[in-house]
Amino acid sequence: MATEIRVPTLGESVTEATIGRWFKKVGDAIAADEPIVELETDKVTVEVPAPAAGTLSEIAAKEGETVEVGALLGAIGEGKAAAGKADGKNEDKEEKREMREKAETSGSAGGKLVEVTVPSAGESVTEAQVGEIYKKVGDAVKADEPILELETDKAAQEVMAPVAGVLREIAVKSGEEVKIGALLARIEEGAAAGGTPAEPSAGRSDTGKAEEAREADSTRPPSPAAAKLMKEHGLKTSDVEGTGKQGQVLKGDVLETIERGRAAPGEPAEAPKAARSPSAGEDEAREERVKMTRLRQTIARRLKDAQNTAAMLTTFNEVDMTAVMELRKKYKDLFEKKHEVKLGFMGFFTKAVCHALKELPAVNAEIDGTDIIYKNYCHIGVAVGTDRGLVVPVVRDADRMTIAEIEKEIGRLGKAARDGKLSMAEMQGGTFTISNGGVYGSLMSTPILNAPQSGILGMHKIQERPMVVGGEIKIRPMMYLALSYDHRIVDGKEAVTFLVRVKEVLEDPERLVLDL
Known part of the structure; x- marks a missing residue:
């Protein structure tokens, strides 16, 4: 069956x-x-x-x-x-095992051959792409010294030498796709460089090698896509200004250099072209068509579904950040010394949101068919920007946590998101979301709901503006707040009241202590 x-x-x-x-x-x-x-x-x-x-x-x-x-x-x-196929697989595995054992015992007198394999890159990651290879066959390596770089869809990581010795074999090439556990290289443990001559690289002079070594020492090597594009256009690393981490040259940097019309060494500079009307063919030649990943297609579809399903509406208010900023300035050093975490704004906003959600439970609820599910807990999603896009890890039971505990958890989740190590459990179950576009300079926005949640709060840039305080015009640090909500479940009065409560708590933080 x-x-x-x-x-x-x-x-x-x-x-x-x-x-x-x-x-x-x-x-x-x-x-x-x-x-x-x-x-x-x-x-x-x-x-x-x-x-x-x-x-x-x-x-x-x-x-x-x-x-x-x-x-x-x-x-x-x-x-x-x-x-039958399973037996065949077992025979293949046994044969490979015997070959590895032979390879280990056939090493030179310096010591046994130690295999370097693709390490686990986190949950759901099954393969990676070989980036830059830092060493060549015959090079001496130290324990924990980087040998090559692997790139996954989440992050890039360096593979370290497990032992000290001499690199005897490199089993992969730059740009090659490899699976978790695949063989990358073999190191002869305890051997000294020069015992076995290194395999020369075809068509590469000693001067060229020295130049590449100097470049590798000063900055990170170009990404594989950038290196391929540079080779096609005859560009060197010195011709392109890298904007990546540690000055790494990225594909966009190479494209920008080509756009500026920088000629490759040995080629004459292109003469200025006479003014003429733009051609569709020329524009197409300068365009790059890249297929959307399935993950990005799914995100796009779900965001559009949220717009099509929910009766989404946004209401605004503004908050005077003077009290929070003064409180933060007064206690930030003592706070960091005691709790070993910096005192930011997210802790205050998260506590203010939890305070308002308790008074207005509809904003913390969701619709399931013809039912409304009221959540008697506050799992606050915090939007985090990463290289792969926006992810929303969840601070669970934020209403039961102190500001220090919230800041620690947000810091941990943010680091895991940027490193591509967030688990599915850490992104599930949110009841309300906070999005801080202010860190990117946004002055005002209308955030999209994170379905099936009924509310999302948008924070924005703190901007000094003239305000009337006690009949006098004073300069105050002001922030616009935006609440997008599902009007099917949240009435306008509830939405406006929610923002007012958040505003009141932030302008008078003592309310958090007194639960007012």
Whole structure:
């Protein structure tokens, strides 16, 4: 009897996913718990393991197709083919193991060969791309010295040498796709450089090597995409000003250099062109068409669905930040010394939001069909900008936490988001979201709801403006606040009152202490 493969529960508020890719095809043997298909949601990418061993007999959903939770993905049937293929895999593994053992024992007298493999890059990451390779065959390496760089869809990481010795083999090339656990290189432990001559690089002089070494010491090597584009246009690293981390040259830097018309060495500069009307063909030649990732397509679809489903409306207010800024200035050093975390604005805003949500529970609720679910807890989502886009980790039970605990948790989640190490559990279950566009200089915006939540607060830039205080015009640090809400569940009066409560607490922080 066939065993069905269905879309698993992907967490609260996640009702659908996109088929990323199938790791198997019909007729392939499958072991129990072996990953067979990858699903992409707007939050994370997950692998679906096989519920049983056998042969993949059916694929019901194709790559790129959107499926709901519980939908049929495929089926696994029983058969001798599965066992036969599994035996073949076991034989291959055994053969590879024997080859590795032979390789280790066949090393020179300096010591055994130690393998360097692709490390685990975090949950849901199954492969990476080889970036810059810092060493070449024959080079001496120290323990914990970077050998090469790996790039995933979440972050870039350097692979360190597990032991000291001499690099005897590099099994990959820059730009190559590798899976977790794949062989990258072999190091002869304890050997000294020069014992075995290094393999020369074809067509590369000693002078060129020295020049590249100097460049590598001063800045990070160009990204693989940038290096490929530089090679195609005859550019050197010194020709391009890098804007990446530690001066790394990125693809955009190379494109900008080419746009400025900087000629490659040895090529004559292009003469100025006569003025003429723009040509569609010329414009197209200067354009770059890049296919959206499935993850970005899912985010775009869900944001549009939120607009189409919710009766979304935004109301505004402004808050005088004088009291919070003075309180922060007065106690920030003592706060950091005691709690080992900096005192920012997010702690105050999160506590102010929790204070208002208790008074106006509709803003903290959600609609489920014809029911309204009121949440008697405050799980506050905090929007964090990363290289891959905006993610929203959740500070759970923020209403039960102190400002210091909130600041610590936001700091931890923000670092995990930027490093690409957020788990699905850390992005689930939010009841309300705070988005701080002010850190990017935004003066006012209308944030989009994070469905199925009914409210999102937008913070903005603190701007000094003339205000009338006690009949006198004074300069005050002011911030616009924006609350986007679902008008199906939150009335205008409740939305305006919510913002007023947040404003009152921030302009008079003692209310937090007295619970007023």
